[in-house]
Amino acid sequence: MAGSGSMGRHLTAIGAAGWASTVAQILMLREIFVQFYGNELSVGIVLFFWLLWTAAGSALAPRLFGKFPAVSASRRWSSLIPGLLSAYALAMPITVIWIRGARLLFHIPRGDVPGLGQTILLTGATTAPLCLLFGFLFGSIWMAAADSTPKGRSGLWIYAAEAAGAGIGGLTFYFLLLPRCTALEAAILSGWVPALAALITMGRAVGTGPAVALAAAWLMLASLWAAGGRLESWSRSWVWGSGLVRSVDTPYHNITVLQGQGQQSVMIDGLWAYSIxxxxxxxxxxxxxxxxxxxxxxxxxxxxxxxxxxxxxxxxxxxxxxxxxxxxxxxxxxxxxxxxxxxxxxxxxxxxxxxxxxxxxxxxxxxxxxxxxxxxxxxxxxxxxxxxxxxxxxxxxxxxxxxxxxxxxxxxxxxxxxxxxxxxxxxxxxxxxxxxxxxxxxxxxxxxxxxxxxxxxxxxxxxxxxxxxxxxxxxxxxxxxxxxxxxxxxxxxxxxxxxxxxxxxxxxxxxxxxxxxxxTEGGASGDWIGPMTSPAFRKIGAAVVSAVAFLLLIWLVFGPRLPVERGAALAVFSVGASLMVLQIVLFLAYQIWEGALYTAMALLVTTFMTGLSAGALAAHCFVDKPGGWARAKQALLVAHAGLAALALALGWTFGRGAPSWIAFPSRPWALVFFCAAAGGMGVLGGAHFGLSCLVCKIRSGKGAAGPRLYAWDLAGAASAAMGGTLILLPIWGLSGAGWACAGFLAVTFAALLRSLRLR
Structure with a gap:
């Protein structure tokens, strides 16, 4: 069993990785939004691939872990982590450059709007390396910590540290990096965080491979920083051509000024605003x-x-x-x-x-x-x-x-x-x-x-x-x-x-x-939108969804009982999907009634991530306690039911009559309300994930369930990133989205209840 020093290195590694992943996600969203003239469709595609690739990387780690002999597994993973952190440090600025050069590599002429198929292909290609690497890094740290700390505490600390690092990364980016740095400079500076963590986590017994990787990462980051100005200019010109006059990132937009045909054209987030x-x-x-x-x-x-x-x-x-x-x-x-x-x-x-x-x-x-x-x-x-x-x-x-x-x-x-x-x-x-x-x-x-x-x-x-x-x-x-x-x-x-x-x-x-x-695709491609806008479609869709949910509920209640791990995986999937939709609902509601989401988003995301961390740590109350297994199961059900109740409350709150009583006397009170909702969602979501991991570990005696459940969590969020943005919110609105999440959580609650063998 490794001591507290080993666990400290694991927490440092995952905290730095969480910090860097949040900055990387924000940078990729902004860059792809501009390069592919995006709207919520492109944002949904980015989030879908981001979560999907991360889930795939996280699910891959336990499979490789099982191939190592138990006696050498922890040592192998601990020596691999510094190398993975070094690779992630370099991948951040390289990904920004890769996104900007993708239009040239895929032969998309400057000024042309990429079609839907091209946007999907380019987004999948540009997000894959960084996200697969982060998912594998998360799973590796989890497995190393679980193997060295077999009491069930390590996984919860890993999840909590990743969420805390992500929250701090969001605040740092919005309040420190964004006002002062270009996107490429922010990526290079952020890369130093996992690079420094790699140095801290490198033990004495680590071989020459990770040390060489770390030295190479530090050298390349220093070289990229020295050439940052020229790289920024060159990479921007790959997108806009020789007519580029100026391109600046603000907390609100990317603003680009182009010179051509006797005019200067101002582009906001890749779309034309006006010409002079x-x-x-x-x-x-x-x-x-x-x-x-x-x-x-x-x-x-x-x-x-x-x-x-x-x-x-x-x-x-x-x-x-x-x-x-x-x-x-x-x-x-x-x-x-x-x-x-x-x-x-x-x-x-x-x-x-x-x-x-x-x-x-x-x-x-x-x-x-x-x-x-x-x-x-x-x-x-x-x-x-x-x-x-x-x-x-x-x-x-x-x-x-x-x-x-x-x-x-x-x-x-x-x-x-x-x-x-x-x-x-x-x-x-x-x-x-x-x-x-x-x-x-x-x-x-x-x-x-x-x-x-x-x-x-x-x-x-x-x-x-x-x-x-x-x-x-x-x-x-x-x-x-x-x-x-x-x-x-x-x-x-x-x-x-x-x-x-x-x-x-x-x-x-x-x-x-x-x-x-x-x-972008021609008249035929827009035909799938038309039927979705009619009231009849919504009524038919609601009836079909209700019928499917009812049949699924009947099957879950009276069909074969799912094993504990499968029941927990289904519950985690539903919670991941619901949390993604409810976050979007909160963002949109705040933007509608208060505006100025740009800096408020950092506070909302940080509050949510802090809640995730606190909720995961709260699950430690059930570790090594008398009756911990039964209490953990009960607490898991309470967290699941609490999320369903919260989704139902938000659906009612943001119904048609909501604005008449949400008459906040000042903006700080509005921010307090929305931060409280985001924090509550985070606490319940973090506790649900932590308790699910704890229940599965106690049941099976193995720590491999954590990365798998994390993959299910991200898979649910990925499906909601596309479906919630493009279908659920526009068709059924804010209140309908909340009620749909409540219904989904209620159905999976039945499966979780049976899998835990509680009557």
Missing amino acids: PDPQGAEDAVHLALLQHGHPQKVLVLGAAGPEILRELLRYPDLRRILVVDPDPVLLSMSRLDREDPTVGFHCDDIRRYVRRAEDCYDVVLLHTADPVTLALNRFRTVEFFRDLDGLLCSGGVISVTVSGGEEMLGEAQIRLVSSVLGALDHVFGDRVLYPGSRIRLVAARNPGILARDPEILAGRAERRGLALQYVRRDRLENLLDPLRQAYFDQVLAAAPPELNRDGHPVGFLYALGWWTAR
Whole structure:
């Protein structure tokens, strides 16, 4: 039996690995999100492969462990761990470079949007090495600790230390590395943590192989750091080409500036935001909305839109106030004019939080955010957000919203996308005008009779205000507002009335996802989205899921009883899947009602990981105690039932009536509520995993169950990362997702109850 020094080295190793894995996951999500022009589909794919490869690596370790003689197993694993840590240290910066170069290796032209198949292939290829390595490292440390500490304590300490290291890594990245380092620099610096842990864990009896690996890792990390600036420039140019002017990572976005064809284009998270100069885009954004108001004096711009829009706004001599709101100070600084103007102001805040709490009113509101291709962007196209905007308008005020469309015709996926935005807008505002174009512009007002559809009226207002416009001219207004063209758009959009896009039921994201897949893969690939958006599909789907769950419950209750390890594995799988979905529900709910998720996410994740660590350590109460086996089984059932109850409570909380009573007096109280929910989930999840490992170890007398159960936990989370994001949340909403998790946990509770032989 190894002493406390051996266990200390194992905890150091897994803590450093957990720290580095969290930083690596954040970096990979950000890099792939940018390189493949991602939305929640790409994020779901990343999480799916991340968890799947990690689960595979973790499951592989016990298989190899069984091939070693028992007398030499611990020594072999202990000598292998420093080498694995050294390899992981190097894999972090190499993976960032590999992601950026993948488009070149797979011959995807610069500027082309990868299709769904290419995104899946590239994501699977780029995530495999690092994630397989981490999973194998986790399993190796677990097996070494379990072999050297046979009392059942080691595995729980390993799981707790990994969760604690992951939480600290998330905080360190968001608050220290992200504001000061590029992604590649952050990866190199983070690689030093497992490299240092490899040095600490290397015992005297370790052979020359791990020592050589560690020396090579330290040398290569130092070389990468010395060449970091050039590597950053080269790797960015692999993605954007020679026209790259600047690329910077902020706590909110990746912002890239490209030079080409006499323009500078600003890309946010890989998607086009605006170009300079773009006189037609600036005129359309400003004058199509402001000409609809009789005498605009105060204008609110939501989202940083570039200095050209501000110059166009300043052509109105009667404007007294222009305010630009965006959470990213870098984007706000890029929107500033060459000279200061007292009329223009900038406010750094989350858009939704500002809109909800603003006390001033505005004549015109220009919403400059992208299509709802992510759940984060979808919150700017919901009924609730439009209601908040309506509350900001002065008497006779108008708002302007854009959505991807077409000049003459709309495809099926585009019709669904535009109609989802239009339906939410029409539900709140009494009148609106549609301007066709590659970006359809919708101008809405509270009451009928405010908006003009006569080109003569709009052109006359421009002339009286002394506006000599180059693109918003009389003839173009006649073309945009042509009755036949307007009749076509009214007809095709009325033929596909969508369900209302709401905060708690984000169907607009599903329509945008269909448009995104149709755009990248062709029209046929988006057809799988259409049926999912209908109420009938949801009712049929709910009936099918309920029937399958009922049959599974009957089989689990009256069929053959599962062995303890299989029953625990099924329970751990269901808990892993449910925790992933509930985390996404918490993130989305906080973002909807409070915004500014970017730094809050670090706190929520850290609270959750701290809860996991605390819950796993709590399972030690049942080690070597009288009646520990029976008490551990009872506590495991309580933890499982507690998670089901928590999922049910969150489903009820985030139902349709939730926002009326979640009236937090200030943001700190909201953060306390969500952190408490995340921490509670973590404690129950950590205790459930720790108790499952303890029950299986006591039952079998072996420590190999830990890595296998960890693999089942990650497999459940992987399935939920895709299914929860793409199906469960958009189709059944926040409350439906909570209730679905509660139902799944209830079914697996029956299997766990029988496998533990409790009546």
